[in-house]
Amino acid sequence: MHELSMAQGIINAVIETAENNNATEVTEIGIEIGRLAMINPEQLKFMLGVLVENTIVEDAVIKIEEIPVEIECPDCGFKGEADLDDKDHYAPVVECPKCENKRISILNGKDCIVKNIVIEKPDD
Ligand SMILES: [Zn+2]
Incomplete structure (x- = not known):
């Protein structure tokens, strides 16, 4: 999976x-998941x-954002946040919110990073 x-x-x-870093314990992890990273946050958190x-x-504490x-x-020149049909985390449809073009360039949102x-x- x-x-x-x-x-x-x-x-x-x-x-x-x-x-x-000679840590004795990790107390918090912050994770960012792009909406197109094909990751279900709930599943990831469980794993x-x-x-x-x-x-x-x-x-x-695991924080997922x-x-x-x-x-x-490329058609209308729109640049910014996309409309995303993300009911299905595994196959979201991305399109331009202005002209509904689906052949767009994705600038951000494909990665999953710590x-x-x-x-x-330890106390020194
Ligand atoms: Zn457009």
């Missing part, structure tokens, strides 16, 4: 970053919850 490999990648990256068990990320899709329309993590360090 797509969300599982995505979740695994996120957790691996977070643990690596945490270890590189992350399973994968963090028995790691230093176990007690982290959905990022709107930004497009540029925006920030908050770690605890």
